Amino acid sequence: MFARQLFRPANALRQSVRRYASDAPSGEKKGNAALxxxxxxxxxxxxxxxxRKNDATTSKTGQEGAAPPSREEEKIPAxxxxxxxxxxxxxxxxFVSLLLEDVEIYNHNTKKxxxxxxxxxxxxxxxxxxxxxAKYKGPEMxxxxxxxxxxxxxxDTKGYVEFIIKKYPNGPMSERLHDMQPGHRxxxxxxxxxxxxxxxxxxxxxxxxxxxxxxxxxxxARAIFKNPDDRTKVTLVYGNISEEDILxxxxxxxxxxxxxxxxxxxxxxxxxxxxxxxxxxxxxxDLLKTVMPEPKLGEKIKxxxxxxxxxxxxxxxxKKSPTDQGELSGILKELGYSKDQVYKF
Numbered sequence: 001m002f003a004r005q006l007f008r009p010a011n012a013l014r015q016s017v018r019r020y021a022s023d024a025p026s027g028e029k030k031g032n033a034a035l036x037x038x039x040x041x042x043x044x045x046x047x048x049x050x051x052r053k054n055d056a057t058t059s060k061t062g063q064e065g066a067a068p069p070s071r072e073e074e075k076i077p078a079x080x081x082x083x084x085x086x087x088x089x090x091x092x093x094x095f096v097s098l099l100l101e102d103v104e105i106y107n108h109n110t111k112k113x114x115x116x117x118x119x120x121x122x123x124x125x126x127x128x129x130x131x132x133x134a135k136y137k138g139p140e141m142x143x144x145x146x147x148x149x150x151x152x153x154x155x156d157t158k159g160y161v162e163f164i165i166k167k168y169p170n171g172p173m174s175e176r177l178h179d180m181q182p183g184h185r186x187x188x189x190x191x192x193x194x195x196x197x198x199x200x201x202x203x204x205x206x207x208x209x210x211x212x213x214x215x216x217x218x219x220x221a222r223a224i225f226k227n228p229d230d231r232t233k234v235t236l237v238y239g240n241i242s243e244e245d246i247l248x249x250x251x252x253x254x255x256x257x258x259x260x261x262x263x264x265x266x267x268x269x270x271x272x273x274x275x276x277x278x279x280x281x282x283x284x285x286d287l288l289k290t291v292m293p294e295p296k297l298g299e300k301i302k303x304x305x306x307x308x309x310x311x312x313x314x315x316x317x318x319k320k321s322p323t324d325q326g327e328l329s330g331i332l333k334e335l336g337y338s339k340d341q342v343y344k345f
Contacts, residue, residue, distance in 0.1 A: 087117045088188070
């Protein structure tokens with residue numbers, strides 16, 4: 001009898017998540033906290049995070065060791081800013097020297113950086129989704145180090161651009177950035193186009209992120225929810241090592257509270273505290289099958305993946321050629337999703 005009592009609520013929670021994943025976007029309602037806690041208790045939301053803790057080669061956008069954009073991505077035009085001046089215009093524009101206006105500690109290994117644009121009424125010139133390239137060359141270095149980063153500030157913000165950047169041991173760029181103080185300068189170039197988003201391009205977007213791989217996901221999600229004409233639903237599966245490693249959690253919770261029928265986030269941890277009510281362990285095929293819309297929906301859904309190399313390998317396959325996204329493999333292929341339904345940031 002006790003076993004049946006435990007099974008029925010878990011099954012009901014699973015069905016509730018499946019209804020959310022399958023239903024078309026609808027009006028807003030309140031109350032999802034119990035669902036998330038219940039999903040974690042079911043054991044479905046096992047944490048996902050294949051991390052080499054001392055490896056400076058990590059995410060494709062926002063961390064050390066990233067690759068330049070593919071030729072496909074370079075075809076996307078820079079954002080049209082109308083009468084506003086843009087700091088980054090793409091094309092043949094060189095690097096722009098930006099002044100570091102403020103830096104603050106975000107957590108034990110991450111800092112938040114605010115760089116001033118050349119003019120106070122300027123916007124960055126980035127579009128959704130795009131990133132920038134930062135360049136550093138020390139006096140002892142033969143070659144400059146360049147890394148892509150996705151800003152966390154809104155693309156329409158005037159006067160400054162913000163980043164959250166994690167420090168990696170022996171990371172040639174992140175260690176330099178973490179040594180910077182207000183008044184120092186950094187050379188930045190952009191925009192580096194990624195996925196070109198437009199309102200209602202898909203009915204449902206699934207974001208599978210690890211660590212600072214959350215930054216392009218946040219850029220897209222914020223664009224969706226700031227636009228009253230965009231009715232896209234978003235499901236986020238976000239893995240980290242510990243609770244303090246969760247980035248932008250307050251901002252994500254604000255989205256969740258404001259749009260509970262269109263945004264659901266499932267946080268999963270490798271080393272959770274005893275009081276943790278979310279997922280633990282690894283992200284399994286069972287978890288993704290439960291929270292994601294079915295692949296048979298075709299172009300109505302899009303799956304974004306961003307995180308460390310092991311994550312790409314396990315979830316979607318990590319190879320990405322200069323001309324396309326590479327072949328799809330891993331859990332998403334096993335679940336029946338096609339290459340066209342998945343985008344690897």
